[in-house]
Amino acid sequence: MKKAIGDNLIPKGWTLENGLALIHKAGFDGVELWLGDKPWFQMSATDAEVRNLRRKVEDAGLVVSNVSNTLDWEIPISSRDPTIREKAKQHIKRQIETAQILGADAILVVAGLVTEETPYNEVYRRTVDNIRDLSEPASKANVRIGCENCCSEQRFLISPREFETFLNDVNSPWVGLHLDVGNIHDTGFPEQWIEIHGPRITRIHVKDVHRKRGRCGDQSVYTNLFLGDNNWVAIRTALEKIRYDGWIIAEMESVYRYAQDQQFFDTSAAMSRFIEGRM
Numbered sequence: 001m002k003k004a005i006g007d008n009l010i011p012k013g014w015t016l017e018n019g020l021a022l023i024h025k026a027g028f029d030g031v032e033l034w035l036g037d038k039p040w041f042q043m044s045a046t047d048a049e050v051r052n053l054r055r056k057v058e059d060a061g062l063v064v065s066n067v068s069n070t071l072d073w074e075i076p077i078s079s080r081d082p083t084i085r086e087k088a089k090q091h092i093k094r095q096i097e098t099a100q101i102l103g104a105d106a107i108l109v110v111a112g113l114v115t116e117e118t119p120y121n122e123v124y125r126r127t128v129d130n131i132r133d134l135s136e137p138a139s140k141a142n143v144r145i146g147c148e149n150c151c152s153e154q155r156f157l158i159s160p161r162e163f164e165t166f167l168n169d170v171n172s173p174w175v176g177l178h179l180d181v182g183n184i185h186d187t188g189f190p191e192q193w194i195e196i197h198g199p200r201i202t203r204i205h206v207k208d209v210h211r212k213r214g215r216c217g218d219q220s221v222y223t224n225l226f227l228g229d230n231n232w233v234a235i236r237t238a239l240e241k242i243r244y245d246g247w248i249i250a251e252m253e254s255v256y257r258y259a260q261d262q263q264f265f266d267t268s269a270a271m272s273r274f275i276e277g278r279m
Contacts, residue, residue: 001239003271004030004065005250008037011260016040016053020060026264027272030065031057032249033102035095037070043091050101057102064102065247066146066178066203067095072110077130078123085130092134092145100141106202107138108178111147111166114155123156128169135172146178146202151187158187160196167200176200180251181235182207185221191231194238201244206271207252222253224263225270232279248275 005028010019016038023031033041033053040053057064069091077088095107112127114120131145138145149163150156157163163177177197181190181204194201208228209221226232248271256263273279 001245001275002029002065002247003250003268003275004028004032004247005264005267006032006034006068007041008032008034008070009250009252009254009263010038011254016056017060020057020062022261022264024061026261027268028062028264030063030247032065032251033057033067033098035067035069035071035091035098041098043071043094045098047097047101050098054102064099064104065249066104066106066108067099067102068108069095073113076110076113078112078114078118078127080118080122085126089130089134093137096134096138096141096143096145099143105142106144106146106178108146108148108203110150110154112154112156120156124166127156128166131175132170132172135170135174138174139172143174144202145175147175148178148180148205149183149193150180151183153183160188160193163193164196167197176202178203178205180205180207181230182209182222182252185209185211185229189231189234191234191238194235194242194244198242201242201246203246204239204244204248205251206248206274207250220253220255224252224255224267225250225274226279232274236274236277236279 075088112123211229250267
């Protein structure tokens with residue numbers, strides 16, 4: 001397995017170059033790039049600018065693990081509004097294009113968002129149809145679409161069997177699960193998701209969770225690796241069982257009040273111990 005961390009965790013006010021240097025120094029192999037989050041990677045970026053972004057990543061001794069986006073929550077492909085759905089398709093297609101330019105073979109999307117105004121059955125039908133449509137450009141680019149399990153935040157695809165039915169209905173080898181082991185804190189156990197989905201897992205996000213806490217602020221449910229309630233031995237065993245040998249990517253909140261760069265070193269060290277099974 002290889003280690004990456006998102007550029008969304010680069011401390012505020014840092015340049016991309018300084019952030020990449022920190023990621024490399026901390027011992028990571030790659031960086032997850034978030035379309036729409038940092039000034040260096042926006043929808044307005046040209047192909048030439050994306051190629052330059054790749055050069056900067058490689059000059060820092062890293063590679064791009066995958067391309068995620070921060071746009072799906074405000075512009076979901078499950079919206080009732082056809083204009084919003086089309087905008088969502090465009091930014092996901094741009095993810096696919098930029099992933100190909102950046103040398104990555106996977107993207108992350110938040111597939112569908114249930115609200116009071118958009119009930120589950122509508123969201124399910126539209127999400128299946130739109131993700132299936134997007135699988136065609138993904139296949140042409142040799143890029144897999146990883147739909148992330150956001151569970152309670154999405155109010156959608158909450159159980160592993162539910163997610164399996166969704167992937168079966170989409171019915172494309174180019175669409176799988178980008179598994180976040182922290183997002184399952186109140187809806188099950190990540191090791192069970194791993195065994196059920198196996199080769200359909202495109203990437204894995206790692207963070208720890210305090211299962212009895214809330215969602216944000218000082219009482220956030222999310223925390224750094226090995227500080228919470230995830231059963232990391234069981235997660236590691238499940239990954240061995242399915243023979244997962246891909247990217248694991250740190251995706252957590254910036255919780256250090258001081259010495260924010262230390263979170264990168266601590267996270268990298270914990271991920272190495274996880275990969276090596278030294279727990």
